[in-house]
Amino acid sequence: MFNSLPDSVEIIEVGPRDGLQREEQLLSTADKVALITALLDAGLRRIQVTSFVHPRYVPQMADAEEVCAQLPQRPEVIYSGLALNLKGVERAHKAGLTHIDLSLSASDQHSRRNANRTLPQALHEFDDMFRLARHHGMTIRGGIQCAFGFRTPDDVPPATVLQLAGHLLQLGVDELSLADSAGLANPRQLHTLLRQLPALPPGTPLILHLHDTRGLGLANVLAALQCGVRCFDTALGGLGGCPFIPGATGNIATEDTVHMLHHMGIQTGVDLQALARIARDLQTRLQKEQLPGKLYRLLAPAAEVR
């Protein structure tokens, strides 16, 4: 169980999107671009930079186009944006993104709240979004939100998740992601679900998107590693959370995840010390007492930063 761990893991930073989407203190576009640049300099090569959603619901992402226009030009980096409807896909394409994260929820209840549509409606729209993104030649991630429950771990049947995953793979998504949007997953449940997942085509990675709402984030990373997962969404400082899930809190913290991986001998290509400094800086900019992440407090103590 510890002999089959990988030598390296890919970290996808979702802090600029998931991390900032429910912060009261809005960051300026310039601050967001500076944050993304710092993350690149720390070694991250995949960043979800924004979401193309209605600014009335998520004002934090109202500057999606401006952010995309100012992204540092780095050919080795994959920038992605999240879209939940056709308009979002079109906006992302026009903003110059070539990688789109499409997403639907396995929970009908969550789908109604988060995307204002039932699960069958969302599935139908997903197909349309997929075709539009393909038409634009974009690389497509198909994501399943609430894959481990919405209000309880039992209120989303695994069969629904497996059915959706099968559908997305059949459509031909380039990546499949399962999101524990409500932070309800536990290692055993994760293992049970992943074992039942249909085999992914070669070159189609499985990405896990975990939240640390109940403190299980890194335990779930360990279980996922043992199940063969090699790619994780994380957010700097452990920020984040869906505005439409009661009690939802942050993603697994990038720096805490990277620290665990490095100390287990698993490489990520990311500079941990640099990450910690960026997290400390972000805490200051967001005017927060503390971010949920633990490691930055040790690696970049408040007194040492300016």
Next chain:
Amino acid sequence: MFNSLPDSVEIIEVGPRDGLQREEQLLSTADKVALITALLDAGLRRIQVTSFVHPRYVPQMADAEEVCAQLPQRPEVIYSGLALNLKGVERAHKAGLTHIDLSLSASDQHSRRNANRTLPQALHEFDDMFRLARHHGMTIRGGIQCAFGFRTPDDVPPATVLQLAGHLLQLGVDELSLADSAGLANPRQLHTLLRQLPALPPGTPLILHLHDTRGLGLANVLAALQCGVRCFDTALGGLGGCPFIPGATGNIATEDTVHMLHHMGIQTGVDLQALARIARDLQTRLQKEQLPGKLYRLLAPAAEVR
């Protein structure tokens, strides 16, 4: 790796000792006894109630004898106290405890700071403490602090830990515990060390004492479960931390640990909802903004408590 998980796990609550030993807000003896009583009512059957150390260094534990005198008489419950020297053992015995937690550090540097003696001196004194406790007919836990490092995961050689463990087992301790006092352990390191540990005699449990300083607490619990560990020290609300370890923070939170175990189908006999309420109440009494534990915030929201 998930098929061999146990049906049940034993939780040893160390909050009244480790959890409170560096809190600025001192609890009264009556408050401590009320806390212990509430923990019993929530289903806990093993509680480390205090430590017998010098009140000049740890004033929070100055009322060790008073706490012991007022413990609820429950024959099914095991109360224990921590002692770091002969005087501590004598005090614990006189206070009426029949279960003593003896402890020494695998880090010479930590031993000098925490117990004011070198590792060889500590080992010598441990033997004397053991004999005195045996003379008094006490059940004895032998604990190894800093088993996974003091300042870094590399500064305590595993060979030292294994040698100490062998020595304690040869002496005849009734329980062996390994403490990640500085929260430096990672799942792979844990697995590597536990695999090398000499076989424990039947009826001599291995107890793991983990801190969540770097957010790895529950990932380490998962790894330990997979390695066959069936007994964990935890502290309500995730309080705790050694006053003599820089940056040290809390133990793994009792309620977060119990939640993970229950959701993985592993029983503890503890009422999770009751634990959450006690943690919320303790937060209020300690006049803290928040405790490190995550689950009590969801299960016992502030508004609902009085």
